[in-house]
Amino acid sequence: MIVFCKAKLSDIVSMQELVKPEVEKGIILFRNSDEIATNIRSYILAKEDSNIVGFGALHFHADDLAEVRSLVVKDTERSKGVGKGIVNTLLEEGRQLGVKRVFTLTYKKAFFEAVGFIEIPKESLPSHKIWADCIKCKHFPICDEIALIKNL
Numbered sequence: 001m002i003v004f005c006k007a008k009l010s011d012i013v014s015m016q017e018l019v020k021p022e023v024e025k026g027i028i029l030f031r032n033s034d035e036i037a038t039n040i041r042s043y044i045l046a047k048e049d050s051n052i053v054g055f056g057a058l059h060f061h062a063d064d065l066a067e068v069r070s071l072v073v074k075d076t077e078r079s080k081g082v083g084k085g086i087v088n089t090l091l092e093e094g095r096q097l098g099v100k101r102v103f104t105l106t107y108k109k110a111f112f113e114a115v116g117f118i119e120i121p122k123e124s125l126p127s128h129k130i131w132a133d134c135i136k137c138k139h140f141p142i143c144d145e146i147a148l149i150k151n152l
Protein backbone atom coordinates (compact mmCIF):
# COMPACT_ATOMS: atom_id res chain seq x y z
CA MET A 1 0.00 0.00 0.00
CA ILE A 2 1.22 3.48 -0.88
CA VAL A 3 1.31 6.07 1.91
CA PHE A 4 1.93 9.79 1.48
CA CYS A 5 3.95 11.50 4.20
CA LYS A 6 6.25 14.42 4.95
CA ALA A 7 9.93 14.00 4.10
CA LYS A 8 12.63 13.86 6.76
CA LEU A 9 16.24 14.97 6.50
CA SER A 10 17.28 11.30 6.56
CA ASP A 11 15.31 10.76 3.30
CA ILE A 12 17.44 13.21 1.27
CA VAL A 13 20.01 10.68 -0.01
CA SER A 14 17.28 8.31 -1.28
CA MET A 15 15.36 11.21 -2.83
CA GLN A 16 18.44 12.33 -4.77
CA GLU A 17 19.05 8.76 -5.94
CA LEU A 18 15.43 8.40 -7.14
CA VAL A 19 15.44 11.67 -9.09
CA LYS A 20 18.93 11.19 -10.60
CA PRO A 21 17.82 9.76 -14.00
CA GLU A 22 15.39 12.68 -14.51
CA VAL A 23 18.07 15.20 -13.51
CA GLU A 24 20.46 13.61 -16.03
CA LYS A 25 17.81 13.91 -18.76
CA GLY A 26 17.28 17.58 -17.84
CA ILE A 27 13.62 16.96 -16.91
CA ILE A 28 14.03 17.95 -13.25
CA LEU A 29 16.42 20.54 -11.87
CA PHE A 30 19.31 19.26 -9.71
CA ARG A 31 19.03 20.34 -6.08
CA ASN A 32 21.91 19.71 -3.73
CA SER A 33 21.33 18.25 -0.30
CA ASP A 34 21.63 21.62 1.45
CA GLU A 35 18.94 23.07 -0.81
CA ILE A 36 16.64 20.11 -0.19
CA ALA A 37 17.31 20.34 3.56
CA THR A 38 16.46 24.06 3.58
CA ASN A 39 13.13 23.25 1.94
CA ILE A 40 12.50 19.86 3.55
CA ARG A 41 9.08 20.94 4.87
CA SER A 42 7.92 21.45 1.25
CA TYR A 43 8.30 17.79 0.29
CA ILE A 44 5.75 14.99 0.26
CA LEU A 45 6.95 11.42 -0.21
CA ALA A 46 5.08 8.41 -1.57
CA LYS A 47 6.26 5.33 0.30
CA GLU A 48 5.60 1.65 -0.18
CA ASP A 49 6.83 -0.63 2.61
CA SER A 50 9.10 2.20 3.80
CA ASN A 51 10.72 2.56 0.34
CA ILE A 52 10.40 5.95 -1.35
CA VAL A 53 8.66 5.48 -4.72
CA GLY A 54 8.06 9.13 -5.51
CA PHE A 55 8.06 12.67 -4.20
CA GLY A 56 7.16 16.24 -5.00
CA ALA A 57 7.38 19.67 -3.42
CA LEU A 58 5.04 22.61 -2.90
CA HIS A 59 7.11 25.78 -3.01
CA PHE A 60 5.56 29.06 -1.85
CA HIS A 61 6.08 32.20 -3.93
CA ALA A 62 3.55 34.65 -2.48
CA ASP A 63 0.74 34.83 0.08
CA ASP A 64 -1.67 33.23 -2.39
CA LEU A 65 0.60 31.46 -4.90
CA ALA A 66 2.58 28.21 -4.79
CA GLU A 67 4.34 25.93 -7.26
CA VAL A 68 4.40 22.15 -7.60
CA ARG A 69 7.96 21.23 -8.44
CA SER A 70 10.51 18.39 -8.39
CA LEU A 71 7.72 15.85 -8.98
CA VAL A 72 8.96 12.36 -9.72
CA VAL A 73 7.71 8.78 -9.51
CA LYS A 74 10.09 5.81 -9.74
CA ASP A 75 9.90 4.52 -13.32
CA THR A 76 8.69 1.03 -12.32
CA GLU A 77 5.82 2.55 -10.29
CA ARG A 78 4.38 4.93 -12.89
CA SER A 79 0.79 4.92 -14.21
CA LYS A 80 -0.56 3.55 -10.93
CA GLY A 81 -1.87 6.83 -9.50
CA VAL A 82 1.19 7.61 -7.37
CA GLY A 83 1.90 10.96 -9.08
CA LYS A 84 -1.74 11.97 -8.73
CA GLY A 85 -1.66 11.04 -5.04
CA ILE A 86 1.46 13.16 -4.43
CA VAL A 87 -0.03 16.19 -6.23
CA ASN A 88 -3.37 15.88 -4.42
CA THR A 89 -1.56 15.68 -1.07
CA LEU A 90 0.47 18.80 -1.94
CA LEU A 91 -2.70 20.64 -3.03
CA GLU A 92 -4.50 19.71 0.18
CA GLU A 93 -1.59 21.04 2.21
CA GLY A 94 -1.65 24.25 0.14
CA ARG A 95 -5.38 24.65 0.75
CA GLN A 96 -4.90 24.29 4.50
CA LEU A 97 -2.22 27.00 4.42
CA GLY A 98 -4.46 29.37 2.43
CA VAL A 99 -2.92 29.07 -1.04
CA LYS A 100 -5.33 30.20 -3.76
CA ARG A 101 -3.43 29.25 -6.95
CA VAL A 102 -0.86 26.59 -7.71
CA PHE A 103 1.19 26.55 -10.90
CA THR A 104 3.76 24.25 -12.42
CA LEU A 105 6.33 24.42 -15.21
CA THR A 106 6.55 21.04 -16.88
CA TYR A 107 6.94 18.87 -19.98
CA LYS A 108 4.07 16.63 -18.69
CA LYS A 109 1.05 18.67 -19.77
CA ALA A 110 -1.35 15.69 -20.00
CA PHE A 111 -0.51 14.51 -16.49
CA PHE A 112 -1.17 17.93 -14.95
CA GLU A 113 -4.39 18.32 -16.95
CA ALA A 114 -5.50 14.95 -15.53
CA VAL A 115 -5.06 16.42 -12.02
CA GLY A 116 -7.05 19.58 -12.85
CA PHE A 117 -4.48 22.11 -14.06
CA ILE A 118 -5.04 24.27 -17.15
CA GLU A 119 -2.42 25.66 -19.49
CA ILE A 120 -1.57 29.38 -19.28
CA PRO A 121 0.98 31.51 -21.15
CA LYS A 122 4.30 31.33 -19.30
CA GLU A 123 4.55 35.10 -19.49
CA SER A 124 1.44 35.42 -17.32
CA LEU A 125 3.19 33.97 -14.29
CA PRO A 126 3.30 36.92 -11.93
CA SER A 127 6.71 37.20 -10.36
CA HIS A 128 10.31 37.38 -11.52
CA LYS A 129 11.12 35.12 -8.54
CA ILE A 130 9.59 32.25 -10.46
CA TRP A 131 12.30 32.48 -13.11
CA ALA A 132 15.22 32.58 -10.68
CA ASP A 133 15.73 28.83 -11.06
CA CYS A 134 15.75 28.92 -14.87
CA ILE A 135 19.34 30.03 -15.10
CA LYS A 136 20.35 26.77 -13.36
CA CYS A 137 18.57 24.66 -15.98
CA LYS A 138 20.36 22.71 -18.74
CA HIS A 139 17.85 24.02 -21.27
CA PHE A 140 18.21 27.74 -20.43
CA PRO A 141 17.48 29.96 -22.34
CA ILE A 142 15.68 27.76 -24.89
CA CYS A 143 12.86 26.43 -22.78
CA ASP A 144 9.89 24.46 -24.04
CA GLU A 145 8.33 23.80 -20.65
CA ILE A 146 4.63 24.54 -20.38
CA ALA A 147 3.01 26.56 -17.58
CA LEU A 148 -0.20 25.25 -16.04
CA ILE A 149 -2.23 26.54 -13.12
CA LYS A 150 -4.97 25.32 -10.81
CA ASN A 151 -7.22 27.46 -8.62
CA LEU A 152 -7.81 25.92 -5.20
Ligand SMILES: CC(C)(COP(=O)(O)OP(=O)(O)OC[C@H]1O[C@@H](n2cnc3c(N)ncnc32)[C@H](O)[C@@H]1OP(=O)(O)O)[C@@H](O)C(=O)NCCC(=O)NCCS
Nearest residue numbers: 022071072073078079080081082083084106108110111114
Ligand atom coordinates in the same frame (compact mmCIF):
# COMPACT_ATOMS: atom_id res chain seq x y z
C1 LIG B 1 4.83 12.75 -14.44
C2 LIG B 1 4.84 11.63 -13.40
C3 LIG B 1 5.19 12.21 -12.04
C4 LIG B 1 3.42 11.02 -13.35
O1 LIG B 1 3.34 10.10 -12.28
P1 LIG B 1 2.44 8.77 -12.39
O2 LIG B 1 2.44 8.14 -11.04
O3 LIG B 1 2.93 7.94 -13.52
O4 LIG B 1 1.03 9.39 -12.78
P2 LIG B 1 -0.42 8.82 -12.36
O5 LIG B 1 -0.41 7.34 -12.52
O6 LIG B 1 -0.78 9.37 -11.02
O7 LIG B 1 -1.33 9.49 -13.47
C5 LIG B 1 -2.36 10.40 -13.15
C6 LIG B 1 -3.10 10.74 -14.39
O8 LIG B 1 -2.24 11.36 -15.36
C7 LIG B 1 -2.25 10.63 -16.57
N1 LIG B 1 -0.87 10.61 -17.06
C8 LIG B 1 0.25 10.32 -16.34
N2 LIG B 1 1.35 10.45 -17.12
C9 LIG B 1 0.89 10.81 -18.31
C10 LIG B 1 1.52 11.09 -19.55
N3 LIG B 1 2.86 11.05 -19.69
N4 LIG B 1 0.75 11.41 -20.61
C11 LIG B 1 -0.59 11.46 -20.48
N5 LIG B 1 -1.25 11.22 -19.34
C12 LIG B 1 -0.52 10.91 -18.28
C13 LIG B 1 -2.72 9.24 -16.21
O9 LIG B 1 -3.37 8.65 -17.32
C14 LIG B 1 -3.68 9.52 -15.08
O10 LIG B 1 -4.94 9.92 -15.60
P3 LIG B 1 -6.32 9.43 -14.89
O11 LIG B 1 -6.26 9.90 -13.47
O12 LIG B 1 -7.37 10.10 -15.71
O13 LIG B 1 -6.29 7.95 -14.99
C15 LIG B 1 5.84 10.49 -13.77
O14 LIG B 1 5.55 10.05 -15.08
C16 LIG B 1 7.30 10.92 -13.70
O15 LIG B 1 7.94 10.81 -12.65
N6 LIG B 1 7.86 11.39 -14.83
C17 LIG B 1 9.24 11.84 -14.90
C18 LIG B 1 9.48 13.11 -14.13
C19 LIG B 1 8.60 14.25 -14.61
O16 LIG B 1 8.39 14.48 -15.80
N7 LIG B 1 8.07 15.00 -13.64
C20 LIG B 1 7.23 16.16 -13.90
C21 LIG B 1 8.08 17.37 -13.86
S1 LIG B 1 7.22 18.70 -13.05
